[in-house]
Amino acid sequence: MTVPSAAAVPDGRASARRGNWAAGKREHPLAGSSRTAGYFFVAIYVALLALLGIAPVVYAIYLALSNSGGFGSSFVNAFNDYRFLPAFEHILEFMGLWLVSQTILVVGLTLMLHNLAQRVGAVFRFLFYIPGALAGAASVIVWLFMLDPSASPFAFVLHWFGYAQFNNTIAPGNLPAIFAIMAFWTGAGGWIVVMYGALNNIPHELLESAQIDGANAFKTALFIKLPLIRKWVVYMLVLSFAGGTQLFVEPTVLGSAALGVGVSKYWSPNQLAWFVASQYDNFNEAAAISVVLLVLGLAIAAVLVWRGRLFEAE
Amino acid sequence: MALPRRHAIQVVALVILLFFTAFFFVPMIWLFLAPTKTDGQLLTQSPFAFGSFHTLAQTFHRVVTYSGHSVLTWLKNSAIYSFGGTALAVVAAIPAGYGLALTQFIGRRLLLSITLVVMIMPATALVLPLFLEINKLGLYGTIWSLILPFGFFPFGVYLAYIYFSSTIPRDLLAAARIDGAGEWAVFRYIALPLARPIVSLVGFFAFVASWNNFFLPFVMTYDSSQYPLQVGLQQLIGSTASFNPANFSAGSSIVVLHRPDLAMAVIVAIAPVLIVFLFAQRALVSGMLAGATKE
Amino acid sequence: MATVTFDGATRIYPKTEQAAVDALDLEVDDGELLVLVGPSGCGKTTTLRMLAGLEHVDEGSIRIDGKDVVDLAPRDRDIAMVFQNYALYPHMNVAQNMGFALRMAGVAKAEIDERVRAAAKILEIEGYLERKPRQLSGGQRQRVAMGRAIVRQPRVFLMDEPLSNLDAKLRVATRAEIAALQRNLGVTTLYVTHDQVEAMTMGDRVAVMKDGLLQQCDTPRVLYEDPVNAFVAGFIGSPPMNLVAGVVESGGVRLGSTLLRVADGVPSPPGAAVTVGLRPESLFLAPAAEGIPATVSIVEELGAEAFVYAQLVSATGAGNGLNVKGNIIARVEPSTAPRNGEVIHLGVKEGSLLFFDAESGDRIRRRGE
Numbered sequence: 021m022t023v024p025s026a027a028a029v030p031d032g033r034a035s036a037r038r039g040n041w042a043a044g045k046r047e048h049p050l051a052g053s054s055r056t057a058g059y060f061f062v063a064i065y066v067a068l069l070a071l072l073g074i075a076p077v078v079y080a081i082y083l084a085l086s087n088s089g090g091f092g093s094s095f096v097n098a099f100n101d102y103r104f105l106p107a108f109e110h111i112l113e114f115m116g117l118w119l120v121s122q123t124i125l126v127v128g129l130t131l132m133l134h135n136l137a138q139r140v141g142a143v144f145r146f147l148f149y150i151p152g153a154l155a156g157a158a159s160v161i162v163w164l165f166m167l168d169p170s171a172s173p174f175a176f177v178l179h180w181f182g183y184a185q186f187n188n189t190i191a192p193g194n195l196p197a198i199f200a201i202m203a204f205w206t207g208a209g210g211w212i213v214v215m216y217g218a219l220n221n222i223p224h225e226l227l228e229s230a231q232i233d234g235a236n237a238f239k240t241a242l243f244i245k246l247p248l249i250r251k252w253v254v255y256m257l258v259l260s261f262a263g264g265t266q267l268f269v270e271p272t273v274l275g276s277a278a279l280g281v282g283v284s285k286y287w288s289p290n291q292l293a294w295f296v297a298s299q300y301d302n303f304n305e306a307a308a309i310s311v312v313l314l315v316l317g318l319a320i321a322a323v324l325v326w327r328g329r330l331f332e333a334e
Numbered sequence: 335m336a337l338p339r340r341h342a343i344q345v346v347a348l349v350i351l352l353f354f355t356a357f358f359f360v361p362m363i364w365l366f367l368a369p370t371k372t373d374g375q376l377l378t379q380s381p382f383a384f385g386s387f388h389t390l391a392q393t394f395h396r397v398v399t400y401s402g403h404s405v406l407t408w409l410k411n412s413a414i415y416s417f418g419g420t421a422l423a424v425v426a427a428i429p430a431g432y433g434l435a436l437t438q439f440i441g442r443r444l445l446l447s448i449t450l451v452v453m454i455m456p457a458t459a460l461v462l463p464l465f466l467e468i469n470k471l472g473l474y475g476t477i478w479s480l481i482l483p484f485g486f487f488p489f490g491v492y493l494a495y496i497y498f499s500s501t502i503p504r505d506l507l508a509a510a511r512i513d514g515a516g517e518w519a520v521f522r523y524i525a526l527p528l529a530r531p532i533v534s535l536v537g538f539f540a541f542v543a544s545w546n547n548f549f550l551p552f553v554m555t556y557d558s559s560q561y562p563l564q565v566g567l568q569q570l571i572g573s574t575a576s577f578n579p580a581n582f583s584a585g586s587s588i589v590v591l592h593r594p595d596l597a598m599a600v601i602v603a604i605a606p607v608l609i610v611f612l613f614a615q616r617a618l619v620s621g622m623l624a625g626a627t628k629e
Numbered sequence: 630m631a632t633v634t635f636d637g638a639t640r641i642y643p644k645t646e647q648a649a650v651d652a653l654d655l656e657v658d659d660g661e662l663l664v665l666v667g668p669s670g671c672g673k674t675t676t677l678r679m680l681a682g683l684e685h686v687d688e689g690s691i692r693i694d695g696k697d698v699v700d701l702a703p704r705d706r707d708i709a710m711v712f713q714n715y716a717l718y719p720h721m722n723v724a725q726n727m728g729f730a731l732r733m734a735g736v737a738k739a740e741i742d743e744r745v746r747a748a749a750k751i752l753e754i755e756g757y758l759e760r761k762p763r764q765l766s767g768g769q770r771q772r773v774a775m776g777r778a779i780v781r782q783p784r785v786f787l788m789d790e791p792l793s794n795l796d797a798k799l800r801v802a803t804r805a806e807i808a809a810l811q812r813n814l815g816v817t818t819l820y821v822t823h824d825q826v827e828a829m830t831m832g833d834r835v836a837v838m839k840d841g842l843l844q845q846c847d848t849p850r851v852l853y854e855d856p857v858n859a860f861v862a863g864f865i866g867s868p869p870m871n872l873v874a875g876v877v878e879s880g881g882v883r884l885g886s887t888l889l890r891v892a893d894g895v896p897s898p899p900g901a902a903v904t905v906g907l908r909p910e911s912l913f914l915a916p917a918a919e920g921i922p923a924t925v926s927i928v929e930e931l932g933a934e935a936f937v938y939a940q941l942v943s944a945t946g947a948g949n950g951l952n953v954k955g956n957i958i959a960r961v962e963p964s965t966a967p968r969n970g971e972v973i974h975l976g977v978k979e980g981s982l983l984f985f986d987a988e989s990g991d992r993i994r995r996r997g998e
Contacts, residue, residue: 055440057517061433062445064426068486072464073452079470080463129354132347144351148358153611155546157564158600161571162361165368168576171593173364173381186576209358225716228683233730233777234704238343243729247720259454266458269548273568277577293462294553303466310462314455321454 077314083307094308101296101305107289110196115264118200123257126208127249130215131241145216149209156269159206164277167198190274195283199270211256218252219245255324262320265313266290289313368597369393373576376593389594397598400570400591405599407559408566412603414477415551415562416544419484423540427487428533431494432525436507437517446495453488458549465553479554480562484544490536497532498525538610545607563603570599631784631817633657633680637689640675649675651841652689657785662811662818663846664832666825667864672841673821677787680819681710693784704733709778710787714794715770717762717777723749724758727777748780751810768799775807779814786811786818792827804831825865829853837861859990862906862983868936868958871907874987876900885941887921889977896984896995903993906983909936912959912975914967920974926956928966935966939973 087093098104129148133141154162165171168186169178183189190198222245230240268290275283286292289309297306364381370393371385379385398405433439434446460483468479502525510520548564555561558569571577574591635655641648650672657663665673678684680691682703690697698706709730717726727748728741736744749755752772762770771791778786791807792800808831811818822828828835829849836846837860845857849865856862862870875882877897881890882905889905897903914920923939938956959975967973984993 055438058433058437058439058442060518061429061437061521065430065491066445068422068426068482069448069452069488072483072486073460073488076460076463076467079467083466125354129351132351135347144355147355150362150608150611151358153608154600154604155564155607156548157567158546158604161567161596161600162365164571164577165364165593165597166361171376171576173360205358205361223714223716225712225714226718228681228703229710229712229716229718230729231683231703232681232708232710233781234733235729236704239733244718262454263456263458266456268458268461272552273548273571276568276571277574290458290462290549297462297465306462307466310459314459314463317455317459318451321451324454 080307080310080314083304084311087304094304095312098305098308098312101292103284103286103292104289104309107286107292110287111265111267111289114196114199114267115261117196118203118264119257119260121200122204122208122211122260123253125204126211126215126256127246127253129208130212130219131245133212133216134219134245135237135241141216145209145213148212151205152207152210154206156206157273159202160270160273163198163202163205164274190277190283192283195271195274195287198274199267202270203264207260214256215249215252218249222248258320258324262317265316268294365597365600369594369601371594373592373594393594393598396591397595397602400573400595401558404558404566405563405602408561408563409602411560412545412562412564415480415484416541418477418481419544420537420540422481422485423487423490423544424533424537426485427490427536427540428494428526428529429521430491431496431532432498432521432529434491434495435498436502436504436525449488449491449495453492457543461549461553464550468554474554475556475560480551483550484540484547487536487540487543490540493536493539494529494532497529497535502528542607542610567596567599567603570596631694632659632692633785633817633819634692634695635676635680635689636692638676638679638686638691639688640672640679640684641687648672648841650679653843655836655843655846657817657819658833659817660815661833662808662820662831664828664835665819665821665838666823666828666835667838667844669823670840671838673823673838674789675841676838677789677819677821680785681708681787682706706785707783708785708787709781709783711774711778711789711791713790715762715774717770717773719762722759722761723754723765723773723776726762726773727780730777730781744780744782745776748776751779752776767795768803771795771803775810779810779816782816784817786816786820788818788820790822791820792822793824800827807831826867829865835865837864856906856983857992859904859906859985859992862985862992866908868909870983871909871912871957872985873905873907873941873957875903875905877903884921887941889921891982892979894995896993902987904985904987904990906985907957907977908981909958909960911978911981912957913978914959914961914965915974915976917974920976921957922972922974923957925967925969925971925973927969930963930966932963935961935963937961937967937973939975 084094085091133144136144151159166174167178167189169175169183169189170186172178178189226244226248227240230244235243267288271283271287271291272285275285275287286295290313293306293309293313296302296309360381367382367384368376370387370390371379371383372389375383375385375389434442434449464483468474473479473482506524507520510524515523545562546564547562548568551562551565552568555565558566561569570591574593574596576593633656635653638650638653639648640650653672653676655663655676665676667673675684679686680698682698682701686699690699692698693706693708718729721729724742724745727745731741731744745758746755749758752775754769754772754776757765757769757773762773765773771794774791788807792803795803804827820831829852832849834846834848835852837844837852839860845852845861847855852861852865856865859872863872873884875884875889877883877895877899878888879899881888882895882903883889884905895903921941923941926938926940929936929938937959939959940955941957957975961967984995985991986993
């Protein structure tokens with residue numbers, strides 16, 4: 021490796037800047053822009069990132085690992101907590117129900133809407149999308165009303181299931197399904213809009229060609245449309261999975277409708293972490309649980325960014 | 335029946351679509367009609383019946399005056415946290431997106447990757463670690479414990495990055511630089527005027543996320559006077575008779591709320607976001623589709 | 630093998646006044662390659678799409694082998710189409726792309742493989758059967774698009790500007806291949822292009838369209854020598870025919886300041902305004918006394934021949950603006966090409982004048998033409 025000497029190269033400064041770390045690379049299309057200006061533009065964001073993205077993670081790991089009981093004892097305590105495994109079981113059951121139904125229904129509904137005339141489909145999409153404006157607490161309250169057989173417009177459905185009273189409906193065994201319905205109700209509309217946009221990205225000529233090739237609506241959906249939106253379906257699945265592991269709002273708000281016998285304050289892992297921190301001041305164990313959840317979320321995110329070719333990082 | 339197969343399928347599809355329309359939309363209708371009825375009427379009348387404007391006014395009054403106008407306090411808090419957070423998010427994200435897209439510096443690609451990862455990671459994963467850290471920093475209980483995290487918006491940075499790298503031709507910037515403009519001038523006079531759509535988009539997403547956030551404020555506030563609407567709503571459930579009869583023994587001085595009141599409170603809580611949603615469906619699509627490479 | 634008949638076929642887009650395709654009457658014979666040509670917006674693509682079933686037919690009928698197909702879905706018409714952008718399914722490889730229609734029709738896998746292989750052999754793309762479209766060059770993709778069509782052995786081929794995305798050299802080579810392929814397979818083909826050279830070289834017959842109306846449908850030679858109006862005359866041929874405004878006088882026609890003597894008589898009475906059509910190769914350099922005087926603007930040397938662009942001396946300009954800034958174009962031998970600025974005299978070969986009505990553009994024929 022050589023550093024060009026001032027004598028050998030006419031404009032020593034420019035080449036020296038380009039010389040070392042960019043040696044061998046093509047001239048960057050942004051050459052001519054100041055190197056340091058970039059730092060100023062990202063400064064505020066980087067400060068926030070460091071303070072609110074990286075530091076908390078580091079601190080949490082530190083708390084989780086350091087404890088009077090010895091290195092890693094918080095993790096051991098957390099795993100041994102009698103509530104730890106059930107919390108993850110609850111979450112997994114919830115996500116199984118939710119992800120499967122959401123994927124099938126979102127894809128199915130979007131394909132159906134895509135076959136309709138533009139304006140008719142737009143009306144349906146709009147109606148499906150509105151519930152997305154309701155945030156966690158608000159949507160839970162709406163569903164508290166919907167699940168109460170005495171006042172709900174869906175009372176006939178609840179009676180058909182045999183639920184005469186509200187606390188029948190929210191019996192602990194039903195909770196995963198209930199949370200899945202809530203999550204679907206709020207989230208599906210937005211995903212349908214996204215999937216629809218993805219379907220619209222398919223060049224019209226491909227669909228015409230399929231028409232001429234003899235495919236009816238169903239076969240076109242199966243052989244042409246579905247494979248071409250596969251990326252988006254995976255994206256939806258992964259994002260939902262990552263979010264699902266962090267469930268907190270729904271069980272907490274549901275739990276405050278105290279008729280809910282058996283909606284414990286530590287039903288989901290995030291709830292458990294908060295409970296442990298707020299009730300026992302046991303920040304170490306809380307940090308341990310948080311780290312487990314963090315690692316889960318991070319792993320999924322990393323997989324999506326680096327293995328999936330969904331995002332450009334150039 | 336001797337329907338041609340094609341028509342039979344269409345009928346089935348329509349039935350399915352109508353079923354889901356009911357599923358998605360009936361709760362909303364119920365919600366908006368509930369405050370016009372009394373609690374008794376809710377139990378006896380059809381969910382689609384309209385009560386009366388008089389009842390609506392009464393409900394509204396009861397909710398707003400509940401517990402010393404708590405709802406108004408919460409509304410004020412939500413506004414402070416959300417607007418503060420959104421302003422910070424926009425001020426941080428737009429230049430950052432520009433810097434990542436159109437300037438060159440060491441660590442640019444690394445920063446971009448980190449942003450992507452943090453963006454996809456659910457924000458809730460950070461709440462508890464944030465709580466622990468904010469606590470340690472002594473910021474607990476101040477508005478900064480909420481505004482700062484709301485201002486940290488990697489998704490906004492990514493959106494701005496995509497926008498700047500795809501809509502501003504490099505040649506435009508090169509021309510400005512040749513004309514003698516410094517980096518800040520290039521940003522201010524060339525890029526920023528062209529960035530109005532992305533400022534709106536980032537602002538929209540940041541606002542909705544901040545306003546709707548429950549977990550973070552739940553953890554960061556300890557007194558009712560600090561709650562945003564989302565957390566306040568949860569407290570209202572505790573005062574709602576139908577959900578918590580145990581709280582209300584005879585002679586208790588707690589003001590009792592009923593279902594219509596709770597419904598009214600929910601409407602107040604979601605009103606701003608709902609209005610914005612009604613106008614921003616297209617923004618959502620472009621935001622979500624932005625950045626994914628096309629085949 | 631089939632005939633295609635357009636019978637008064639009309640398409641009017643909603644909320645528009647002018648028809649995109651206006652009462653088209655056209656017959657394509659069995660095994661013929663008929664080219665639809667015309668400027669953008671003339672309705673040629675709409676016509677093709679009506680035949681494909683991708684466009685609604687508002688009036689009239691379209692028949693394949695005598696049977697009206699207007700109410701049939703595209704997949705029931707037994708047609709294959711090559712799209713301008715090829716429309717290859719990006720998630721399938723070449724073999725799967727080519728076999729898709731057969732798969733939709735329920736053909737057995739073994740037979741699909743065999744037919745795909747046979748078609749691939751004809752088009753010389755056997756080596757790419759496993760590749761995905763994005764791994765192919767433009768020319769290769771074009772072949773796959775063709776292969777997808779021929780593997781189906783349909784009654785009619787439809788081609789929508791299949792060469793327009795290729796570079797010039799590849800275009801010239803490929804159009805000869807397509808024409809040969811069509812002749813070998815003998816499948817009735819409707820071919821759309823905006824390029825009149827393509828039309829003239831490939832078509833058994835060529836149909837010229839403008840503003841939704843069919844102008845003329847004939848063999849290339851007839852189109853060239855016997856155009857039915859000024860538009861066709863100016864559209865077909867490169868460089869385009871000179872169309873010059875003139876006034877009939879006894880014994881000839883006055884072009885600008887010159888009286889051009891016409892030996893076999895002018896088919897219009899004296900005083901009538903006409904547009905005179907002169908093909909570049911009908912003009913030659915004449916001695917001063919006998920020709921139309923013109924000042925040379927520029928000379929284009931093409932090797933085997935040269936084209937002289939000249940301004941008629943005090944001319945009122947070319948007839949309907951189809952030439953370059955009122956220039957007359959004449960073909961000359963390269964060795965005799967004049968210089969810029971020179972004043973030359975152009976003679977007109979016997980019997981090569983064409984006359985068009987100055988207003989309507991319709992051809993005015995002499996008796997016996």
